[in-house]
Amino acid sequence: MKTLGQLVLWGSLAGGVLSAATAYLAPLSAPDEKLLGLTLAAPAGRIEKPDAAPLPIARKDQQISAELLSELRSAGVRNVRVKQFGIGRWRGKWFFLLSLVGLAVGGTLVRFSNMSGRPRQGEKTSADSPEHLLQKIQSTVEHLRSTVADMSQPGAGMEQIRHEITQLQQTHMAAFVEARPVLVARLGLAGYARLMDSYAAAERQINRAWSAAADNAHEEAAACLDEASALLQERGSEASSGR
Amino acid sequence: MSSETPAGAGNTPNRPPAYRESTVAAIVFGLVVGAVMNASITYAGLKIGFTIGGSAIAAVLGFGVLRGLLRRGTILETNIGQTVASAVNIPNSGIIFTVPVLLLLDPVQYALRADGRLFWLLTIACVAGAVLGCAFIIPVRKQMIDIDRLRFPTGTAVAAILKSPGAGVAKAWVLLAGVLTAMLIYLPVALPDIKLGANASPGGQQQRVSLWGYGDLNWRLPAPRPAQQNNPADRKRFEEEWKRVDRDRDGKPDLVLTQQTIDIGRLLHFPDQIQFIFAIAPFALGAGYVTGRAGLLVLAGGVLAFFVLNPFVFAMGWTPEHVPAAGVPDYAFAAFNRPLGIGMLLGGALMGMLASLPSIKEALKSLAATRGQHARQKTELGLKVLLAAAAIAIAGLFVASDLLVGTGGGWLAGLNPHLRSLIVALVGAAWIWFGGVIIAQCTGMTDWSPISGMALLTVVLVMLLIGTQEVAGAVLIGAAMCVAISCAADMMQDLKTGYIVGAQPKRQQTVELLTTGLGPLVTMATILLIVASNMESTGRPIGPGTATVAPQAQALQAVITGVQGGDVPYALYGCGAVLGVLLGIGSFAGLGVLVGLSMYLPIIYVLTYGVGCLINMGVTLIKGKTWAEEWGVPFCAGLIVGEAVLSLVINALVLCVN
Numbered sequence: 001m002k003t004l005g006q007l008v009l010w011g012s013l014a015g016g017v018l019s020a021a022t023a024y025l026a027p028l029s030a031p032d033e034k035l036l037g038l039t040l041a042a043p044a045g046r047i048e049k050p051d052a053a054p055l056p057i058a059r060k061d062q063q064i065s066a067e068l069l070s071e072l073r074s075a076g077v078r079n080v081r082v083k084q085f086g087i088g089r090w091r092g093k094w095f096f097l098l099s100l101v102g103l104a105v106g107g108t109l110v111r112f113s114n115m116s117g118r119p120r121q122g123e124k125t126s127a128d129s130p131e132h133l134l135q136k137i138q139s140t141v142e143h144l145r146s147t148v149a150d151m152s153q154p155g156a157g158m159e160q161i162r163h164e165i166t167q168l169q170q171t172h173m174a175a176f177v178e179a180r181p182v183l184v185a186r187l188g189l190a191g192y193a194r195l196m197d198s199y200a201a202a203e204r205q206i207n208r209a210w211s212a213a214a215d216n217a218h219e220e221a222a223a224c225l226d227e228a229s230a231l232l233q234e235r236g237s238e239a240s241s242g243r
Numbered sequence: 244m245s246s247e248t249p250a251g252a253g254n255t256p257n258r259p260p261a262y263r264e265s266t267v268a269a270i271v272f273g274l275v276v277g278a279v280m281n282a283s284i285t286y287a288g289l290k291i292g293f294t295i296g297g298s299a300i301a302a303v304l305g306f307g308v309l310r311g312l313l314r315r316g317t318i319l320e321t322n323i324g325q326t327v328a329s330a331v332n333i334p335n336s337g338i339i340f341t342v343p344v345l346l347l348l349d350p351v352q353y354a355l356r357a358d359g360r361l362f363w364l365l366t367i368a369c370v371a372g373a374v375l376g377c378a379f380i381i382p383v384r385k386q387m388i389d390i391d392r393l394r395f396p397t398g399t400a401v402a403a404i405l406k407s408p409g410a411g412v413a414k415a416w417v418l419l420a421g422v423l424t425a426m427l428i429y430l431p432v433a434l435p436d437i438k439l440g441a442n443a444s445p446g447g448q449q450q451r452v453s454l455w456g457y458g459d460l461n462w463r464l465p466a467p468r469p470a471q472q473n474n475p476a477d478r479k480r481f482e483e484e485w486k487r488v489d490r491d492r493d494g495k496p497d498l499v500l501t502q503q504t505i506d507i508g509r510l511l512h513f514p515d516q517i518q519f520i521f522a523i524a525p526f527a528l529g530a531g532y533v534t535g536r537a538g539l540l541v542l543a544g545g546v547l548a549f550f551v552l553n554p555f556v557f558a559m560g561w562t563p564e565h566v567p568a569a570g571v572p573d574y575a576f577a578a579f580n581r582p583l584g585i586g587m588l589l590g591g592a593l594m595g596m597l598a599s600l601p602s603i604k605e606a607l608k609s610l611a612a613t614r615g616q617h618a619r620q621k622t623e624l625g626l627k628v629l630l631a632a633a634a635i636a637i638a639g640l641f642v643a644s645d646l647l648v649g650t651g652g653g654w655l656a657g658l659n660p661h662l663r664s665l666i667v668a669l670v671g672a673a674w675i676w677f678g679g680v681i682i683a684q685c686t687g688m689t690d691w692s693p694i695s696g697m698a699l700l701t702v703v704l705v706m707l708l709i710g711t712q713e714v715a716g717a718v719l720i721g722a723a724m725c726v727a728i729s730c731a732a733d734m735m736q737d738l739k740t741g742y743i744v745g746a747q748p749k750r751q752q753t754v755e756l757l758t759t760g761l762g763p764l765v766t767m768a769t770i771l772l773i774v775a776s777n778m779e780s781t782g783r784p785i786g787p788g789t790a791t792v793a794p795q796a797q798a799l800q801a802v803i804t805g806v807q808g809g810d811v812p813y814a815l816y817g818c819g820a821v822l823g824v825l826l827g828i829g830s831f832a833g834l835g836v837l838v839g840l841s842m843y844l845p846i847i848y849v850l851t852y853g854v855g856c857l858i859n860m861g862v863t864l865i866k867g868k869t870w871a872e873e874w875g876v877p878f879c880a881g882l883i884v885g886e887a888v889l890s891l892v893i894n895a896l897v898l899c900v901n
Contacts, residue, residue: 009829013822017552020818021579025561041810046564056565078560085814100825107828162409170869177392193390193605200389208745211318212262214409220262
């Protein structure tokens with residue numbers, strides 16, 4: 001259903017764009033009274049020159065007069081681009097409307113297929129479920145805290161902190177962020193926003209601990225890990241609360 | 244601002260006081276570097292038509308100065324330095340696009356002098372715009388960065404630079420390799436911009452000598468097989484083929500590799516109406532890689548516009564008859580692609596905003612919840628401060644427009660002049676808020692910011708309100724808008740960098756809000772100097788006939804004269820907006836922004852950007868996602884930074900040579 005939805009969506013977009021391109025096009029087959037007085041938005045017609053680039057018959061900003069109209073028609077010009085928009089003159093209007101309907105249908109199909117896929121993902125209790133990932137993040141942070149606390153010399157374990165945080169960022173933290181669809185399905189957008197607001201605060205502290213460790217600021221790194229731990233504990237249950 | 248503010252004053256007030264973040268050294272460094280970059284980029288931007296953001300350069304310089312010379316800078320201190328520097332630098336991109344247009348339109352009526360009212364009113368408006376841009380975008384930081392997790396490729400790249408000393412030697416080398424690769428690739432693109440104008444020809448004309456560029460490789464399309472003289476059909480074939488390979492009619496096949504692009508389409512014999520040209524832009528390649536798979540939607544929009552719409556329009560005979568097939572991409576870009584793209588951007592952004600309302604609401608609630616906290620516990624600037632800053636800026640905008648806008652026509656004709664100015668200031672401020680959010684979304688998702696499109700719409704909107712003859716008023720609000728959205732996008736990039744390195748948002752927000760107003764002062768003073776110098780040497784303030792031709796302002800001049808001549812494709816904007824809104828029903832609400840952006844951008848950059856996205860996907864497939872992030876992102880950060888650094892060097896050289 002999703003593929004069909006995408007096809008309808010992009011096909012309708014192409015149709016919409018193509019029909020919109022005719023909005024300012026005035027077909028010279030229209031009755032004179034509908035064309036006279038309009039102003040050209042682009043040069044029209046073509047006069048061939050033997051050794052030079054072709055020239056237009058009418059220039060931009062020129063008003064369509066009876067003489068010009070007949071000159072353009074006799075030169076075989078079928079359409080001119082004008083500055084004034086007229087819904088009656090817009091030949092692609094019905095196709096445009098149809099495209100809008102297609103976009104709405106295609107978009108709805110894509111959305112429904114996305115939504116129907118979510119509960120299956122949400123039901124997973126595998127190792128990469130959001131709450132499991134949060135636990136992993138939390139346990140790594142706890143481990144780092146104890147490493148810092150056990151350090152005989154300040155600054156000795158800074159490289160280890162950097163290394164472990166880098167690993168954490170690349171694995172569990174990245175995976176937690178990618179679990180967005182599952183979390184949105186469980187918590188709704190507002191609940192997800194609340195969760196991510198506090199998760200982001202913890203993540204920022206972890207990131208800061210990395211920077212502090214890189215700068216050999218031992219105390220700052222320890223303080224950041226403490227704060228991250230507190231924030232993660234505070235919100236740890238929130239990820240699964242929507243079940 | 245204390246020089247040794249306690250580090251990490253986050254959620255617990257008893258933090259160790261030793262970690263340097265928001266220091267006097269960092270702020271002074273940022274102010275000096277930002278002002279120097281601003282002046283040099285203003286000059287070069289008026290001369291060659293593009294500007295660069297300063298974050299990456301300031302980050303690199305920050306390590307040299309704060310860590311190298313002062314020997315005490317931390318990652319977060321350097322981050323504050325780059326935040327200040329880019330805040331002071333960035334307003335120039337908005338100003339040089341708008342303010343010089345007045346000098347192009349009427350150098351006498353709109354003369355810029357230090358003792359003239361116009362100069363100061365424009366400066367006030369630009370300062371107000373800078374403050375508004377920052378104040379309006381701060382409340383959406385949580386939504387865009389914490390909740391929606393937008394990528395902000397340049398912000399990510401700058402963070403990679405800041406983290407490079409601690410990320411290990413191997414990653415630092417990868418980053419450096421990226422920087423050097425970008426410089427090597429981009430050097431021949433940038434060198435010809437330094438035009439040496441020393442030799443006087445016998446006729447007394449100054450001759451410009453271009454330095455070496457890609458075009459000098461002389462890689463041309465293959466010439467057609469010679470015709471048999473006694474075979475008329477073969478001669479005709481030869482003439483036709485020759486026309487195809489020699490569009491510029493200089494008697495030689497055209498270049499495949501020009502100074503800035505590589506034309507793969509013509510090499511592969513694509514039909515003339517299909518433009519398949521890649522920009523030689525390491526920055527675009529790097530940004531595409533950092534964006535990854537999501538960036539393919541940008542590519543899809545470009546493909547739709549340039550590979551479907553334009554050839555179809557040509558095939559149906561909807562282009563003017565005198566426009567040859569090869570001219571179709573340029574014609575269609577101006578006639579349909581850009582207006583539809585701008586409309587789609589607006590519609591997509593509106594839809595994205597509506598869909599994000601729950602997150603925005605939660606983010607604002609979270610901001611408001613800090614109201615009762617101790618100052619040291621707050622991680623974000625409070626709403627009260629932001630509202631006060633916005634109110635002062637809007638007052639400035641009102642004063643400037645009240646003193647500048649006449650009693651002309653437009654929708655507000657007949658109203659009390661002060662009321663008109665108030666409405667203009669308020670509508671301008673509301674539009675700035677909307678524009679800031681759109682631009683921040685665009686840069687967050689793709690790194691591109693459609694500033695010129697927003698400026699165009701601003702000028703149209705203001706001219707509708709106050710009359711098409713009120714050019715100065717329109718440019719005033721347009722300048723404020725452009726400065727605001729540049730600052731908003733830059734601030735979000737900086738806040739993204741800050742997030743990745745663990746900076747405290749409040750500190751970045753404070754220094755940015757306090758220093759960004761200096762940027763317009765530096766830019767306007769530089770323009771004043773340039774105008775005085777040009778008047779002395781050429782008798783013209785700016786534009787054609789001077790060394791500073793102001794290409795971007797010339798584009799806006801064309802728009803203004805177009806609006807005055809009734810040449811605004813409102814219906815296309817409207818159609819685009821409806822399409823953008825409906826696109827948001829599908830996969831995600833902001834899809835219209837991505838597709839609109841790619842219709843609005845020249846295809847040459849979209850294609851290069853798309854290559855970056857595809858490389859990311861290929862690397863992920865072969866080496867895995869972790870490897871692609873761990874090693875690919877630093878390299879691509881280097882590509883983004885390398886082009887920016889080289890551009891700055893070229894700008895400095897342009898300044899010296901002239």
